[in-house]
Amino acid sequence: MKPIINSTAEFLAVAQKHGLRLNAENVELNASGVDFLVAFATDEDGIPWVLRAPRRSDVIERAANENRVLNLLRKHLPVAVPEWRVNTEDLIAYPRLAGTPAATVNPVAKNYDWYIDQQSPSVTFVDSLAGAIAGLHTIDHDAACEAGVRVLQPVEVRQSLAKKMDQAKPLLRVSDLVWQRWQNWLADDTYWPKHSALIHGDLHPGHMLVDQDHRVTGLIDWTEAEVADPATDFAAYYAIFGESALADLLQRYQDAGGRVWPRMQDHIVELYCACPVAIAMFVLLTGDDTYLEPAQMMLSAHEQQMAGLG
Known part of the structure; x- marks a missing residue:
């Protein structure tokens, strides 16, 4: 290079x-x-x-x-x-592209500088985001395949994640409590979709462009895009805005033609719990271990939450 x-x-x-x-x-x-x-x-x-x-x-x-x-x-x-x-x-x-990112990453503070209202996203923002995600997820798989985009069937998504978990476990020093949660989720068919969708793969506010009315007008940075688990595009939204806001987005997504399943929201929560796996894979790929500490902090927070619920 x-x-x-x-x-x-x-x-x-x-x-x-x-x-x-x-x-x-x-x-x-x-x-x-x-x-x-x-x-x-x-x-x-x-x-x-x-x-x-x-x-x-x-x-x-x-x-x-x-x-x-x-x-x-x-x-x-x-x-x-x-x-x-x-x-x-x-x-x-x-x-x-026209528009302003819904938020930008502040590398010093390690959080977002917000353009939209983080505490109460407008109906315009949520509706337009739901419509954009639904439009993405309903793109024909054959067209994606013909375009040379990687296509994973639902069973392949789970198999791939299980393999990544095995690779990530020693690096992240995953506790038995979190590991068992991951394995229970992987094994339980009721969580998982029976369909795949073309996903953005890294859909956070920094990659959403909005106009002055906070309507989503564009999406950027498609490096992680593939046909895979549609829930992936909701994990960051849940992490930032919470469970109630996620439920609202999913309803609007369904109204816009998005395909949902009974435990989709539960599945997104579990997917977020497993986000450190993706960070571990990045560390293994690049050799940059500066991301290990935040990943381990995420796991620790999940473990404390689980212990509290118990």
């Missing part, structure tokens, strides 16, 4: 190499992403751009999948997605 971009000057140089002439005085770096260093810039014609530089070589292959997903989504999704104009090993660039 070519040298990783680390500075504004390097972004400008690589962008110019690919035919983008950017205003050097108006470049804003965003280092909050784990896969890409991002820059926001404006070209000589006043058009705003998003520039993404991969942080590691493994991101390149996943970016190829993301591009295939985006080409499919532009034909079917009711909200906007990026259209890559530059797609190389050292740079991805696209005209910035």
Whole structure:
């Protein structure tokens, strides 16, 4: 892989190499992403751009999948997605979509800076998000497969997660209490959907663009997209907004044509409890163990909650 971009000057140089002439005085770096260093810039014609530089070589292959997903989504999704104009090993660039992230990650405080009302998301926001997720999840699997998107059947989703849990267990030092909860959930058919769906895979507020009325108008950063468990796209929402807000979103999702099942909400709660597994897989992939401590803190919080419920 070519040298990783680390500075504004390097972004400008690589962008110019690919035919983008950017205003050097108006470049804003965003280092909050784990896969890409991002820059926001404006070209000589006043058009705003998003520039993404991969942080590691493994991101390149996943970016190829993301591009295939985006080409499919532009034909079917009711909200906007990026259209890559530059797609190389050292740079991805696209005209910035209209809208403002519902929240942005504050890397210093390690939390969100909110644009929408976190305490009471508007009906407009929740309705439009439900419609966007429903539109995504109802995209035809055959079309996804033909576009080269990875497709997992429901049984394969569970098998894959079970394997990841085995790999993550020693790294995370998972307690017997949490481990048994995971195994009970994996084994209980009543939790699990009998269908797969095309998912975003990392659907948190930083990847949701909204207009001034807080209507969701676009979704970005599709690196994790695949056909898999539809509940995945609700786990972050539950973690941030809580169980009552999740129930409301699921009802609106169903009203918009999304497919639900009797224990979908319970399943999302369990899925969130298992989120540290994904963090462990990232650590194993990259060798970056700085994420282990927050993952272990999440597990500890789950364990304390379970002990309290007991």
